[in-house]
Amino acid sequence: MKNTKNIFYSFMIFAIVIINIISVNVQGAEFILKEGKIKVTPKIVKDSKPYLTTELNIPVISGILDSNIEKSINKTLYDDAMNFKSSIEASALENYSSLLKAGLDVTPFQVITKYNLHYLNDYLSLIVTYYEYRGGAHGIYKVVPYNYNLKTGERLQIKDIFKEGYDYKSIINQEILSEISKHPDNYFKDAFKTIKENQDFYFTKDGIVVYFQVYEIAPFAAGNPEFLIPYSKINQGLKVKFN
Numbered sequence: 001m002k003n004t005k006n007i008f009y010s011f012m013i014f015a016i017v018i019i020n021i022i023s024v025n026v027q028g029a030e031f032i033l034k035e036g037k038i039k040v041t042p043k044i045v046k047d048s049k050p051y052l053t054t055e056l057n058i059p060v061i062s063g064i065l066d067s068n069i070e071k072s073i074n075k076t077l078y079d080d081a082m083n084f085k086s087s088i089e090a091s092a093l094e095n096y097s098s099l100l101k102a103g104l105d106v107t108p109f110q111v112i113t114k115y116n117l118h119y120l121n122d123y124l125s126l127i128v129t130y131y132e133y134r135g136g137a138h139g140i141y142k143v144v145p146y147n148y149n150l151k152t153g154e155r156l157q158i159k160d161i162f163k164e165g166y167d168y169k170s171i172i173n174q175e176i177l178s179e180i181s182k183h184p185d186n187y188f189k190d191a192f193k194t195i196k197e198n199q200d201f202y203f204t205k206d207g208i209v210v211y212f213q214v215y216e217i218a219p220f221a222a223g224n225p226e227f228l229i230p231y232s233k234i235n236q237g238l239k240v241k242f243n
């Protein structure tokens with residue numbers, strides 16, 4: 001009964017997390033490029049073993065004019081999902097064998113991926129949540145951004161969207177600190193100093209959203225703290241006008 005409660009609780013935690021993160025239905029969405037139509041649909045990979053249950057929602061992109069770019073992005077997304085599963089499968093089997101040998105009840109590990117997507121002009125943002133449950137009160141997860149220039153196939157870090165020499169960090173830091181100051185009790189004290197070189201972010205129609213992983217600057221219950229940086233604050237330094 002205890003194991004059943006743990007599984008239920010872990011799914012509830014993950015459901016809350018996903019509701020907080022996902023604003024677009026993962027069952028498929030279409031976006032229009034000037035030159036044609038881009039379509040993003042999920043490839044579902046499900047599997048259930050005594051030691052591991054798997055549900056992978058892998059985004060598949062179609063309609064990019066350059067088929068090589070399309071294949072490359074899709075390969076990255078698929079490989080990352082499958083490698084995530086593989087990284088947990090061995091320890092799941094080992095855990096299962098140990099508990100079985102000891103005559104104890106087995107709660108299978110869980111591997112789940114979900115995605116959220118944002119698209120602007122010739123750029124695509126995919127945010128994939130990689131969730132794993134290995135027993136205990138709740139699972140853990142990481143949200144990984146996939147920001148692409150669809151014309152070149154380049155995967156973008158935050159520094160790549162700004163002109164060389166533009167002090168984007170100071171502007172973004174100021175915006176984040178201003179928001180934190182409004183609700184300081186929601187964050188760890190003095191946890192945020194500055195954004196990183198490879199800071200997690202994604203595009204929206206209103207600005208870029210800078211976000212943090214769980215426990216990075218706030219408690220687990222806070223999920224992934226997000227901060228919208230309006231384009232009006234950073235337009236001067238952007239290489240491309242996104243809005």
